[in-house]
Amino acid sequence: MDAIILQILNGLDKGSAYALIALGLTLIFGTLGVVNFAHGALFMLGAFCAVTVQRILSLSYSVLDETKKDFLGNPLKVDTHYIEAWFGPEIGASIIDWSVPLAILFSIPVMIAVGFIMERGLIKHFYKRPHADQILVTFGLAIVLQEIIKAYFGANPIPTPAPALFTGSFDFGVLIGFAENAITYPIWRLVYFIFALLVIAAVFAFLQFTTFGMVVRAGMADRETVGLLGINIDKRFTIMFAIAACVAGVAGVMYTPINSPNYHMGMDFLVLSFVVVVVGGMGSLPGAVLAGFMLGILEAFASMNEIKQFIPGIDQIIIYLVAIIILLTRPRGLMGRKGVMEE
């Protein structure tokens, strides 16, 4: 039982990342009708916002220490972080320690700017083009973005730990009546899950309860009519694209302590999140979220040894297998609308 609860937690955690990326993808699909293959790259850019903040905070000056030698026998360069020099070692160290949460503040304006530039500069010109062209141009953009990151940060994963306060694990089991230490779960992963729920809730609330959101939803349903009513839907779509980029970005920032970021992490998530979106149903936001969590949990279960022994290799194909079964039984995914992306 404890093993199953642990895997459910793992599934929710995996699902959080899938759901956040799929949410942004669906927003872009639904509103702009664009297949955005660069969405994984936006997630990756978010993660590298965290790396950048960490780098900025640990900028340092070096002093030659004549008493110590480096590996070549030259005097050792001792680096001191500016931040520690300015605020004193303890406060400085704790600021650096908090670089990932701080990076969220940094990433929001950055990602909004990236989203804005992307939509105005590139995506806008592809609204009327075939989906195949959209795929190719955004795929090209994704490659360009990740190669730029690789040229600057290298291909190796870069460790970006969570603040000390959030490291270690939390005894989740005692809360629900299990023995001590039966179900312990990493704190940061719980934080990630809660964070994902908050972001998802915020996006839904925004679309549901604001006039802006109402117009966008109307635009998703029938773009032409909304345009005929004299509403400038294009401007709102630009903002929606920026929001979607921002959701992917903060999802990336928060993900960095779970797995060290590298330049191809976006591509790793890209295909899976497309599967998630389609399983959820094209153009359906709740569908994307539901499918994200569902596939996360199934993937977690499939990697349990008890199941793997029964069907070897099931953990490698489970997501695709489930996707096939769902698409064959439900023609438009879990909650898809008729006529969206069926051409």
Add this chain to the structure above:
Amino acid sequence: MSKTNLTRRGLLKTGAGTGAALAMPTIFSGAAWAASHSGFTNAPGDSSVTLGFNVPQTGPYADEGNDELRAYLLAVEHLNGEGDGGMMSTFTSKSLDGTGILGRKVNYVTGDTQTKSDAARASAKSMIEKDGAIMISGGSSSGVAVAVQGLCQEAGVIFMAGLTHSNDTTGKDKKANGFRHFFNAYMSGAALAPVLEKTYGADRRAYHLTADYTWGWTQEESIVASTEAMGWQTVEKVRTPLAATDFSSYIAPVLNSGADVLVLNHYGGNMVNSLTNAVQFGLRDKQVNGKNFEIVVPLYSELMAKGAGKNIEGVFGSTNWSWKLQDPGTLAFVKSFGTKYGFPPSNAAQTCYAQTMLYADAVNRAGSFNPCAVVEALEGDSSSLPGIDSAANHGFVFDGLGNGQTMYRASDHQCFKDVLVMKGKSNPDNEYDALEIVEVTPVKQVWYEPDHPMFAGGDLGACNPGA
């Protein structure tokens, strides 16, 4: 068997005089190669010779590939008499004098394997067919190394493997034209087991997470065998997909499995993520069966250590070499690499540098670029390593390339040398200081017979000089 795999250089140089030879695929009958510079694939001209360096330049192992490339360029510099000569001065075989190889200037071409066997073969083929490379070196994965080694055997050029750790490279998939300086999974197991026993005791229960591909399988097999031999039990062996990025669902079951050691048979990004996840789940702080829970990473690399950051503190693993060794070869190499690039070399870089030097030296000693002559030179004069009583203990013995006394074993083209057991350092001085040497396991302890079951099933075959 007739060999007609023509490649342009070979033909250009061999058939230059006779027009008729150009018009017909030459059929080579063998045996006449000694001291001649013709009759084999891509025979070099009188002024220069081309080597092919085939490393991953894109994909997850790109940084490692770039470090290998740096080492190759350094080796070429030294062979051509530029720079400070590096390990050429400490190498016990003294045939290299900075005038290139056999008096020919060394040129090189580079390619990108993308860590895919298909792409690696395409790149190697272009080196052989287009650039006339006489030797291919490189690789950062065993699948790629085995695939390219097979290609070189067919084409009739020498393959000097870079980083490849699977037993298969010099076991099931060994080839006469292929040579491996790097150590292998069996040696990792043999070197680690005594240290693990000393530190963690003989009564331990191990849980294995293994990357689900060729290298992972051979490493798991090796580590399980050597740890079980000293009394450890194996609780579970779980395969993880190579493409996995989040290992939480594989780590979580470890918590309550009753195991007290986790062995991560992962490499590169897999290892960084699985170790990070394991530490997140608090495995390092756990007490199981009254003992501290421990994690072991049998194959380390400096870049992985860097990527895993603080998580590797106190974690044991093994490497082929470390820049922290203090023998003259290492000192010379670290000095010239560090002066040129500003940071110490990785153990992948060292093996690539050593392989280039070993190839050049073998050609010089053989007096010919003919692959069969080179193979003969690298198989040596039946000198042997001291203290090992075995019929297979003969090959080419050398020293001064950083690993102490080393032997290229004639029977399977595997180098035998000391293996380093490493540990993640608690307070590293800088990012290159993440690992410390725990023990230099003597070669005697990692020795195995060529017909060992983990290496059985292969056939070296005969050397192939190509066209």
Add this chain to the structure above:
Amino acid sequence: MLGLNKKDALLFMIVALLVGIAPFLLNPFPEGSSLGQMFNAGYPDLMQRFVIFGILVIGFNILFGLTGYLSFGHAAFLGIGSYSAVWMFKLLGYNIVPAILLSVLVSGVFSLLIGFIALRRTGIYFSILTLAMAQMCFNLAYSVLGNPNSNFNLTNGETGLQVYGNDPQYLMSEGSREIPHLFGLAMRDSYQWEISGWLFTFNTGYYLSGIIMLVAFYLSIRIFRSPFGLMLRAIKSNKQRMNYTGLNARPYALAAFVISGMYAGLAGGLLSSMDPLAGAERMHWTASGEIVIMAILGGVGTLVGPILGSGFIEYFKNILSKINDSLLHQWLSWLPDGLEDGIVWVLHFFVGKGWQLTLGVLFMLVVIFLPGGLVEGGQRVGRLFRRKKGGADGASAKQPAE
């Protein structure tokens, strides 16, 4: 000619001519010059790739270009074809005829199966179904079906399926060649012609694949121009209307899917025949994506687009990744030192380890500025010339025929 109209016959002749003289065209620079070292592409492996990937994308274009069904898992058939061919080498011997026949057959069976399931859906749902099935094939081939220690080693995993000395090879007799051959004519054999510094290689495998590609190309022209092709176009332009007229679109789409799957299998079989090792990576989704990109880049739905697109990508992939700084320095050594270093520093990011960046930029440029792919680029250039020549009647420039 051969049932082609005049325009198609001309196109076919041009393609055939290009295939014939490719060894000259692809080696425009003298052997040994730094330009030659960088940009010459006339070596057997790459020339073989040009025509084999041409076959693959010609087949893909029959499905995507005509019916509009975007398969995102086509690389699976390439991989299945490759594995089948290597299995023939392992079981029978190195003659490539049974290998290629089996690879076409097996991939045909697989495409029938996958197509039957996936074609129940349209649009992106179809794409994801094909993607999912191809990824399952890849994942299984890479690990579970490829463990050399298990009893069921179908794919030999990461290392790739290859022929081992202890394989049965029932049809091998004393004296049979031990490299892939067509009744004794080895794929790897080449004839080389050296003429005042230039070197041209004429490779058996290339010309065999080239001839097969021409046959495949001819078939594709016939399909494009046939009533069957018209039916496939009808699926693309308006499936509903087609249904209303009482025609069931699915059998036609399925036929197109199987044909293109068999083309992919043929390409896979040829790849293995040129180099008898089949790796699982050629089934990965990025490989499928590459096929899609080749088709779009060349010009979807055009006859010659697939050949251009696949050639374009294969060229840049193989050539750019092999350029390194020292070659660049050699090439630009005539420039003043500072300028040379500056240019090399900039180019450094686009070659060698940066080749993917260049490809990404090229994708974007082509899609942004040439919506119809490279074929449209060719048409524009053609029109430009025609207009110049026409002079007086330039005002009445014709609309491009679509």
